[in-house]
Amino acid sequence: MTTSQSARLERKKLMGDPIMVTTIVVLITFLTLFILYPLAILLVDSFIRDGAPTFSIFSEILALGSFRTAITNTLKVGFLVGILSTLIGLLFAYVEVYVKLNTRFIGGIFKLVSMLPVVSPPFVLSLSVIMLFGRQGIITRYILGIYNNNVYGFWGITLVQTLTFFPVCYMMLKGLLKNIDPSLEEAARDMGASRMKVFQTVTLPLMLPGLGNAFLVTFIESIADFANPMIIGGSYDTLATTIYLRITGAYDKQGAAAMAVVLLCITLAMFAVQKYYLEAKSTATLSGKASRERMLISDKSVKYPLTILCALLALFVLLMYVCVPFGALFTTWGRNFNLTTKWFAQVFTRYKGFRVFRDSFVLSLISAPITALLSMIISYLVVKRKFKAKGFIEAVSMLAMAVPGTVLGVGYIRGFAGGVFRTGFLQSFYGTGAILVIVFIVRSLPTGTRSGISALRQIDKSIEESAYDMGANSFKVFMTVTLPLIKDSFLSGLVTSFVRSITAISAIILLVTPSYLLITVQINEFAEKGSYGLACAFATILIVITYGSVLLMNLIIKYFGTSRKVKGGEE
Amino acid sequence: MAEKEKKGVKLEHISKIYKDPKTGRDFYAVKDADLEIKPGTFVTLLGPSGCGKTTTLRMIAGFESPDEGEIYLGGEPINELTPNKRDTAMVFQSYALLPHYNIFDNVAYGLKLRSLPKEEIVRKVTDILGLVGLEGMENRMTNQLSGGQQQRVALARALVLQPGVLLFDEPLSNLDAKLRVSMRTEIRRIQQEAGITAIYVTHDQSEAMAISDEIIIMERGVVAQIGSPTEVYYHPKSRFVADFIGEANFIDAKVLSGGERAQVEVLGEQLTVGNHTGLNAGDAAQLVIRPEAARLSDDGVLKGKVTLSTFMGSYQYYRIVLAGDEHEIQITDYNPIGRKTYQEGDDAALDFSAESVYIIPGTGAEAEE
Known part of the structure; x- marks a missing residue:
């Protein structure tokens, strides 16, 4: 009776806004078709054989010893990487927030470390670890004289993934530590606790949900990672690589679909815990801003060991990155250290380097603005508007975050190779550049949306309401008020999605056809073959492109971004 | 424009x-x-x-x-x-x-x-x-x-x-x-x-x-x-309004006879007060006294004892407990110069005219629920 009137009125008001309705319909179609449908088809595939429901596909793949090993391998690596990354991330965050760093050098290192995960292609560290510690490794063979060192496998993956993912933990934990009110710790100090005791009894308990959060995020990243296990895993297979090999080696697409469902279930479960339990908890305990500046620790017995430890770790990571361009400049890694430009030359003369970079560049350049705009629109709808399908839009775009690239890739193969529901509808879409662009968009959408949502939550709702009240329709409000106010978030979304797209591999490698040559796929191929010189040459150019884009972004934000405070409300 | x-x-x-x-x-x-x-x-x-x-x-x-x-x-x-x-x-x-x-x-x-x-x-x-x-x-x-x-x-x-x-x-x-x-x-x-x-x-x-x-x-x-x-x-119609707009004291009252000016019994005394809500004989009511509507005097209707007396500049602020009631009544006596100032512990009575106080429906017990 009663509530139906307001529901009816809200619907009527919504319908009176055709642009808004169209946007919502397009969004729902997009999310359903390109995120939900491919995942649904995986479920269908793994439970239905010859038109009848069955468990036989699951029992078949579970009977495979290699698959069971892959599951335990993946979980073992994920668990250890999660713990190590969280610990190293905590160390870095603690040193930055609590310890007085007086040299600009150290500050610079911290900044660099926080930039690395954004800039680096996923498998660069694998390449360098092989070049430093492998059989031909400079450190193992030439410095330590070890000839039979085996970096491939469990420890290789763990090392590489930890070094790749700890900066993410560092950034997350830094934000949390900054939100701890210093007076809590001062109160404990004042009551007679030592620094160590304060850390144990105040700081650490406050951080626990946050640490759990960081652990799970890394865990998910680790088990979803495809590129590193591919290059440095050797015979140590993880779920992502097993699924890939199931498709490319055994041509068992249904089996791969079932495996993908298993991997998806693991990441979804982790994601659910992380998102709905830990994230809420960690923000609940650490709400509010620090009341004032924290007294930094300048005690030498604390400061020096911690700073030196961080600096060494950071330098180690940097060394790995430096390795890559040198790998491309040495005549033969491990044998002939004369400098040469032949690898770079070969990239362009023999291996269609120009086309490779053009393809990657153009596809990423197309997907970046679409992703950035889409994620801003989704954020706007989620934060500022109320309508029925809002929950669906938010849930599905966040869901994409928990879907490993490999799973998405298999879903697209199964979902689009024969057209939608194998009807032939949209079949021509498969194998085109368009499907690659869509994959790029879907892969970057969650991060963009997340940043958009947090930017928009900072903006007083009544600012948009006032524009609406003065006569602007939704489209006008979005274009003249919302977008200008979250310009920074939009611009950084633009570059982040460009960088993520140009460095993407996991889903793409399953979908790319010979008509498109992509850098990451080339690097992977050459690394597989052991042509490290070529792999490094490609990777170096890729790093230069991504680093250049990030620099360009910072420049653009500096000149066109809003540096003004955009918070409404109290002064 | x-x-x-x-x-x-x-x-x-x-x-x-x-x-x-x-x-x-x-x-x-x-x-x-x-x-x-x-x-x-x-x-x-x-x-x-x-x-x-x-x-x-x-x-x-x-x-x-x-x-x-x-x-x-x-x-x-x-x-x-x-x-x-x-x-x-x-x-x-x-x-x-x-x-x-x-x-x-x-x-x-x-x-x-x-x-x-x-x-x-x-x-x-x-x-x-x-x-x-x-x-x-x-x-x-x-x-x-x-x-x-x-x-x-x-x-x-x-x-x-x-x-x-x-x-x-x-x-x-x-x-x-x-x-x-x-x-x-x-x-x-x-x-x-x-x-x-x-x-x-x-x-x-x-x-x-x-x-x-x-x-x-x-x-x-x-x-x-x-x-x-x-x-x-x-002319507030309810205790909520009287209380929310300005300050007000409430004392339980019994209506003896209705009409524009009602006769009421308050703390054992019979008074004539305003009755804009049209209450009738027998109705439970509350007498509303705004702090500025009454003054202290030696021989008013409602007698009591002063519990607080503070000079606030433009007015003298009193609290007084009436005989037969446990609540404190607040009185603000504007421009008090030239009038008697009561001290804490003094006996005093409330002095007001029939136009300046009135009754509204309800009882104090209801309001405190």
């Missing part, structure tokens, strides 16, 4: 139901509100937080949809219109200025949406900035303004559209006390000059008294009383 038709607002049995986020149960944020706001008047929605006043305002603006009833603006039903299509303009509590625009662009925003010719926009914006006292500041950014100036921009931005009705959502609550007082006079002046219908939400009763033609007092989603400031102050 060019004359435009002033519009009245009518709310017909308006209700709004929300879900309590904690219990998950539905409750009425606004219940069966029946209001008629005449064109060109300044009407205040007054009440404590959570009484439904802002929800009512937002329903008129179109940001919320009523669950029951119909809203009319200038005789037209507007339930189905989106906020951008309603002839209303709102001044927000947080000012809600567009931070990426300067003052001119903020004020011109709505005019540009209406595709007015450029010269006309410039003329209108200049005129309106003159009216609110911000001439020459067109190029300032909003973050270069003080709170009071931001409020003026917000007002100008709403006024320039010449809306049928101007809505204010606690516009002064972010300003300091002194500025609040001068701004409310200003708002009243500008409303009068523009001759526009205004609906103003506030929880500050003195603001409501100072600014409005009519006050609508709300309590827990229900309209408690509608009337001019004098009416609601001198």
